Amino acid sequence: MRSKLVLKRMLRNPQARYGLLALALLLLLAYIGPLFGPHDWTEKDFLAFMEPPSGDHWWGTTQIGQDVYAVTLRGMQKSIIIGFLVALVSTGLAALVGATAGYLGGWADRALMWVTDLLLVLPSFLIIAIISPRLKGGSWLWFVVLLAVFSWMITSRMVRSMTLSLREREFVLAARYMGIPAWKIILRHVVPNISSLLIIDATLNVSAAIIGEAALSFFGFGIQPPDVSLGTLIADGSAKAIGYPWLFAFPAGLLVLLVLSVNLVGDGLRDALDPGSNQ
């Protein structure tokens, strides 16, 4: 019932409507778009290097003759997958760690919060930058894990403080006195009660992860060639952006649109789930 109400409230918000629409169109473009393109992303056209957009190559070609349309959409698929996976893992981690620390209290709380503080202090950019290019042969999933490991800490602190007040509520006490084990109480009673925070957080994490991926790939620390993502494409394009703007404009434009639409949805969700907030 509540989910229906939230959905209704969200669709009433024009911002969220446009955001959802734009996100749906971008997803369609990324996954259905390549089927209609005249070229495959691995194809190299040796008769067209650095060509501006034309009828055959819709968005132009790169210096090794790749079709920018096909390559960009392929990179966008990767960026989208990375964004969603990182958000899922990082929000899940934040919920588990925060709720466990808050519910158990005592030394478990202190230990978990110390780890959280430590991860906040560690130079995450440096660690990901050093480790991820060296996971040769290892799949890009390791990169997802690395990005997620360094992005859950602040949310988990918020989850913890909410859990501290939930812990004293009647339904949690009742469950505890019935002898239900702690892990079950955390998963069944604590986490569902902070779900609105988690949903909002996960949405905003998607855009943060997409930007984070692009930022690391910009310096060659993220997705490794021959695989492409929006970040690697923007890095290649920005070096030549002044003479060959199409190399930069399409991946950068799609990245901004993607982030913008995810943020719009996130904002709409926040308004729908938490009408009291004025963010």
Added chain:
Amino acid sequence: MGVYLFRRLISNVLLVAIAASMAYFLAATSLNPRFKYEGRQPPVAEAVVDATLEQYNLNDKTPVFQRYVTWVSGVATGDLGRTWDGKPVNAELGRRVGVSLRLLFIGTLVGAAVGVSVGAYAAVKQYRISDRLIGVGAFVIMAIPVFVLATLLTIAAAGLNDALGFSLLEYTGEYNPALSGWDQVTSRLNHLILPTISLSLGQIAYYSRIQRNMMLDVLGQDFIRTARAKGLSRRDALFKHALRTSLVPVATYFAFSFGTMLTGAVFTEKIFGWHGMGAWLVESIQSHDVNSVAAVSLFAAVCVLFAGFLSDLIVSAIDPRVRVS
């Protein structure tokens, strides 16, 4: 209070030590400075490479723990070691911090000042056209990553220079070394324009959002109405009562962001060709420079903790409630 501060200091020093040590071990085990000597023509004898690396404490044949101990004893006496080609890291660090400070000082100040004013203005004009425009603008700017923004600025500057036929706006480097005296000063200022815009635009958007929310919270409170009711002019009520109170959270954020920015302006520095701390982080990883990587990480960790300290100080300076409790 003293005990609390002392305990906090101890735990902070501990966190810095752990962060820097982890960075050192990570860099020392996975980066390979030997690689910089191996591919040379004519080839360098292995014994020579070993001796050189040994001299700089970079030899991967020495156990990593032994190298770590040498590094720590150096750091304890204030010596951060040598870069891969034998230059002292301390000198490089000093130079780069200077570059970053010259770039960031104006950028963060402009970002915070403009952001706060824009946000406060939007709050006063809530739901009017100008408020909505500011809101939409901030939302769009926050969705543009800084590397896209910086590249867009360079494209725009190149286009403008082309159209004018001479270079009005510079977009690479810190200054033109061929110039001297006043010309160099103007050249420096010219080189600052684009990086400052690229640094501060995102901050303006962010600050304006926080400031608007805080200001709206404050504007609805009783003490503002009281101030107006006792005959204070609208402007005085807004500036002396509302703005000051709503500045507290923004000031915290400002102190914190300045500390993290010192090593965080990676993209702006790289794209506009400034050789500051952020650029060094990327360059030292790419050139397998173990001691520089460790130095940047140590510096960054110190900055983060110092920034946290600074933000506490600022808050207690402008918020009387904190001093009481």
